[in-house]
Amino acid sequence: MSVTARIAIGWLYLVLCGCMAPEGYEPHVPEGDPRQGREVLAELECGVCHVIPGVPGARGRVGPALADYKRNVYIAGRYPNDPDILTRFVRDAPSMSPDTAMPAIEMSEAQARDIAAYLYSL
Numbered sequence: 001m002s003v004t005a006r007i008a009i010g011w012l013y014l015v016l017c018g019c020m021a022p023e024g025y026e027p028h029v030p031e032g033d034p035r036q037g038r039e040v041l042a043e044l045e046c047g048v049c050h051v052i053p054g055v056p057g058a059r060g061r062v063g064p065a066l067a068d069y070k071r072n073v074y075i076a077g078r079y080p081n082d083p084d085i086l087t088r089f090v091r092d093a094p095s096m097s098p099d100t101a102m103p104a105i106e107m108s109e110a111q112a113r114d115i116a117a118y119l120y121s122l
């Protein structure tokens, strides 16, 4: 099979399998406050490594851009995009993915929930 045919089939597969979370998926973070989350993201300087819409100066290109996050199927390409898992990941990614370049960042559980709520609001 030619390379072009393989690429075409791969592309079709991606489109057909719907490799995005379904339209209308609205993850809910219990007790998460998105407005507060935006402030925590700025305070903890996550934007040094990430592009984060709505957070001033968040233009880092070390990690992936965190836009339209609720449409992502996986967190860091590994874990289902679920509020509890995201809350844990933003605080302590290395405990879940030991080889990740995303550092553990000191914050409270409540701050992590607020961050997750903000990311899902984008």
Ligand code: HEC
Pocket: 041, 044, 045, 046, 047, 048, 049, 050, 062, 063, 064, 066, 072, 074, 075, 076, 077, 089, 090, 097, 099, 100, 101, 102, 103, 105, 115
């Ligand atoms: C030193 C750079 C750095 C800092 C600071 C940083 N991150 Fe990350 N982040 C990364 C990298 C690199 C990845 C990719 C990790 C992977 O795929 O294993 C990542 C991944 C992520 C992901 C998963 C992205 C995806 O595609 O699913 C989220 C969410 C995230 N970071 C949120 C945050 C938040 C919130 C903060 C601040 C509290 C933060 N990051 C601070 C480097 C950083």
